[in-house]
Amino acid sequence: MASKERIQRLKEDTRANILEAAFKIVKKESWQALSMRKIADEIEYTAPIIYEYFANKEAILQELTKKGYIILSADLQAAKDKHNLPAKQLEAMWLAYWDFAFAEKELYQLMYGVQVNCCVFEKDFPEIQNPANLLWDVIKVLMAGTNPTEDDICRRYYTFWSVVHGLVSINIVKKGVSDKLNQQILRDAITAIIKSITGYFFFVIT
Amino acid sequence: MASKERIQRLKEDTRANILEAAFKIVKKESWQALSMRKIADEIEYTAPIIYEYFANKEAILQELTKKGYIILSADLQAAKDKHNLPAKQLEAMWLAYWDFAFAEKELYQLMYGVQVNCCVFEKDFPEIQNPANLLWDVIKVLMAGTNPTEDDICRRYYTFWSVVHGLVSINIVKKGVSDKLNQQILRDAITAIIKSITGYFFFVIT
DNA sequence: TAATTTTTTTAACGGTGTTAGATTATTTAC
């Protein structure tokens, strides 16, 4: 009987609807605001029905994470295909990675464990700026010879911070990388940026 | 009456105990596992008592975040004080930042919105590796002339990823930085690393 | 039409953050 297949299709539809509803809620509200009951409301069912399609909430998140990786892969491939030279390809791919992160901000958060709700209270609490200021000051001194603008210092500060924070978060979230490798990457990057500031040398990772 | 002050001290003690208990739970379990009732259990009170000392759970997290920033500031200052040359100071400070992140992993997570629970299911789901493989392959091609080991490629991959992911997360979590500045930092960094790989040029952020 | 199977819902469990009101303990005033 062909109705079996029709029913199968309907089930797949509902499954897709659940994912769609979940994603819709997250985009309108946030990941923390996502609940099984809200999803159920959105698809006009009651909550337990979702468990006919997904083992639990985690499984829904995993499916959406998967979706993120698939989109990102496609974006990277497309970026690569636009160029022939490997250097140009790589540049385009990282820019595509960047674009993906903001075009699909919610998916990116899910994929790489980036929270949003943290420390939005900088005005109530000036100590937050202290670490930044300490680093900022030293960078300023280091650059003193080159008469830098505030923007110049800012860029250096963020470059440093990005490298270090990026490496840190990758290590906290995905604890696969070896410590030795990390330390080497970290030291190389720091040395390179410092040298680029002082103007003596260059970013040669050996 | 001096008992007023004694009572004041006792209240401050309890406040500190709450923070301590919260932190203890987080270190033993995780941020998600932290609940008002668990804190209350730990300090041997009932949950509503906590609201005499903190407006809500968020306020407790804020206080711990504050603690994180204070420790980090002290670490950075100490690192700076160990050197005279600005370049050495800066290097020491970023290494101290790194050390802080892992010595106080929980605080770092709180301060910079780094989740842990995400995507621990790489084996169930190979698509996760796709983006990494795509980038990896191009880096490999780009480095082909220099007979790189797997480790060499790995280091380049992580260097790229750290810079981009770091910049992305900073922008998602703290949305203060201007788009123009970001794009410039991003492009500079990518170009610099690519040039360092091809060996033609150097990391000169101008 | 009757029996069977599938789909969906209701009700509940134990958990969460949070609040109002009752209760207990402590301090003040006489």
Next chain:
DNA sequence: GTAAATAATCTAACACCGTTAAAAAAATTA
């Protein structure tokens, strides 16, 4: 020292959460 006032603490509840078991409704098969 007892009574009144104040402070500290708890109980009970609310509305929410993820999840499950069992009942009810709907659809399919015989």
